[in-house]
Amino acid sequence: MKILIKSLLLAEILMLSVASGAEPPLAADSKAIDRAESNRKPNIILVMADDQGWGDVGYNGHPFVQTPELDAMANDGFVFDRFYAAAPVCSPTRASVMTGRNPIRTKVTNHGRYMRPHEQTIAETLKAAGYVTGIFGKVHLGSGQPDSPCNPTGMGFDEWVIGLNFFDNDPYLSRNGKIEHRKGKGSVIAMDDTLAFLGKHKDRDQPMFAVVWFPSPHDPHQEVPEGPSLYDGEKHAGYYREITLLDQQLGRLRRELKTMNIADDTILWYCSDNGGLVEATSGGRDRKGSIYEGGLRIPAIIEWPASNLKGRTDVPAWTCDIYPTLLAMAGIHLDAPHPLDGTDISNIISGEADKHSKPMGFWHLFQQGQATWSDRIQKAIMEKQQAGAPLPHDPERIRKDVDEFPQFSEDVATGHAAWNDWPWKLHRINGTKYELYNLANDPMETTDRAADPDQQTRLERMKRELSGWMVSVVGSINGKDYHQ
Structure with a gap:
């Protein structure tokens, strides 16, 4: 660094x-x-x-x-x-x-x-x-x-x-x-x-x-x-x-x-x-x-x-x-x-x-979340620390997400993604559904413009940009950034 x-x-x-x-x-x-x-x-x-x-x-x-x-x-x-x-x-x-x-x-x-x-x-x-x-x-x-x-x-x-x-x-x-x-x-x-x-x-x-x-x-x-x-x-x-x-x-x-x-x-x-x-x-x-x-x-x-x-x-x-x-x-x-x-x-x-x-x-929802009960976990650790006993969580917990580099496909489409190129915002839902909103005119995202004939050029451009960004994100979680 x-x-x-x-x-x-x-x-x-x-x-x-x-x-x-x-x-x-x-x-x-x-x-x-x-x-x-x-x-x-x-x-x-x-x-x-x-x-x-x-x-x-x-x-x-x-x-x-x-x-x-x-x-x-x-x-x-x-x-x-x-x-x-x-x-x-x-x-x-x-x-x-x-x-x-x-x-x-x-x-x-x-x-x-x-x-x-x-x-x-x-x-x-x-x-x-x-x-x-x-x-x-x-x-x-x-x-x-x-x-x-x-x-x-x-x-x-x-x-x-x-x-x-x-x-x-x-x-x-x-x-x-x-x-x-x-x-x-x-x-x-x-x-x-x-x-x-x-x-x-x-x-x-x-x-x-x-x-x-x-x-x-x-x-x-x-x-x-x-x-x-x-x-x-x-x-x-x-x-x-x-x-x-x-x-x-x-x-x-x-x-x-x-x-x-x-x-x-x-x-x-x-x-x-x-x-x-x-x-x-x-x-x-x-x-x-x-x-x-x-x-x-x-x-x-x-x-x-x-x-x-x-x-x-x-x-x-x-x-x-x-x-x-x-x-x-x-x-x-x-x-x-x-x-x-x-x-x-x-x-x-x-x-x-x-x-x-x-x-x-x-x-969002690329993966599911994992429950973390702070008081429950830390109380158990405190009791072990006070007793001088081995801590209750194994090395896998201490090093969670450190050594694992699962390789995700670049075309993964799980979850809900969006591309905010103000004032336009494109949503991609599970890779199959697209929605397009003009946030300046429609801040509550109520009127989907994805099917409008006069927005097809913008829609296709934003779809390409969002897809390219998602590929780069998958490359990062796969570990590509750490080996350049």
């Missing part, structure tokens, strides 16, 4: 919009430029909710859910109005954030699959660039055991306190491989650990990279926010209570960044991992588990006070873009050894671009 670090002027990374008569969505002040010239790298924090839909926030017009902290962040920062998860379920999207790649390439084909340690992650790249790295909360990409190449150490993290999947109150969490039974609300604990990491390292020479992935608002919705009982009598009340809880924890983080005097020099990026649980507020057709719009569209905000990021864009972007974009913003060159599906979107943030430079490919 070759990482070249070079100093880039912030004005070159995030140039001002020159649209006549329009206030640019981003402006850079002299402090930010001085910072870039001195090659001081910003702290980076990624925050992710678990199952929060695009419309399940106050700033997107939800009729009653209370998200004052997210609303304030949206007001102070830059909002992506059409931001997509790379997959409609959790583990794959998390792999896309880590790698900038469609998750099937990384062998995370569905929930509960392990990400191959062969992948180059954002944590590894930032660590090589001098960052101290930590991850806290729900990971759901691998093992929490100390000897597994698929634990967060293998992903490039120096410090970690994690659940294997979602967790609620009084969770069992792995701290760098040692299991602890913690008391309290899971999302509060995840933020406690994140703030402890930031407080520990804030006065040292290294910039910090922290990932906090909340276990909420995933069911069974046992956590409740501080204050009086909310949403009594409303459908999905527990879901919305957990959204308000994570909102409160985001507020803690933003306040503590100011108290620590590191807010200005910290890039904070918030999003969800897939569409929400309530179709009516999903921002599109369907909900979690579907690659129609409601299963993929998610809330997303980025904040960097030193660069005065402000504004809102409806240009589509997705979680695969987070990795290359953050490196560009930090002035770090990415020498990626594997093909990326994401791209640097700092030109969208700056207002220079009004179109994503690449189509976005989605593919």
Whole structure:
């Protein structure tokens, strides 16, 4: 892995919009430029909710859910109005954030699959660039055991306190491989650990990279926010209570960044991992588990006070873009050894671009998911650790998805794939059925245009592009990228 670090002027990374008569969505002040010239790298924090839909926030017009902290962040920062998860379920999207790649390439084909340690992650790249790295909360990409190449150490993290999947109150969490039974609300604990990491390292020479992935608002919705009982009598009340809880924890983080005097020099990026649980507020057709719009569209905000990021864009972007974009913003060159599906979107943030430079490919149900009961698994490991006994999971579990390279046919058509070449989106369902929608005119994907005579040229072109992309994805999961 070759990482070249070079100093880039912030004005070159995030140039001002020159649209006549329009206030640019981003402006850079002299402090930010001085910072870039001195090659001081910003702290980076990624925050992710678990199952929060695009419309399940106050700033997107939800009729009653209370998200004052997210609303304030949206007001102070830059909002992506059409931001997509790379997959409609959790583990794959998390792999896309880590790698900038469609998750099937990384062998995370569905929930509960392990990400191959062969992948180059954002944590590894930032660590090589001098960052101290930590991850806290729900990971759901691998093992929490100390000897597994698929634990967060293998992903490039120096410090970690994690659940294997979602967790609620009084969770069992792995701290760098040692299991602890913690008391309290899971999302509060995840933020406690994140703030402890930031407080520990804030006065040292290294910039910090922290990932906090909340276990909420995933069911069974046992956590409740501080204050009086909310949403009594409303459908999905527990879901919305957990959204308000994570909102409160985001507020803690933003306040503590100011108290620590590191807010200005910290890039904070918030999003969800897939569409929400309530179709009516999903921002599109369907909900979690579907690659129609409601299963993929998610809330997303980025904040960097030193660069005065402000504004809102409806240009589509997705979680695969987070990795290359953050490196560009930090002035770090990415020498990626594997093909990326994401791209640097700092030109969208700056207002220079009004179109994503690449189509976005989605593919769900390539394989079925695998159940991961975090508390059950980690409690069993803790009991063995405390007794000094052999751990309860065999080497095959610790190395799951590491040594196996099953070879899939390049023409495999299992599942539901889609090709978003804005404003058009093509669906391929089990390789036999195609649907075509114009998302600009038909955001709910209600009118299939695949049979329209005047769309046949576009349909055939998009079918070829989607098919070619799917072949490349199969090549990646077969291991082709690691042998070039």
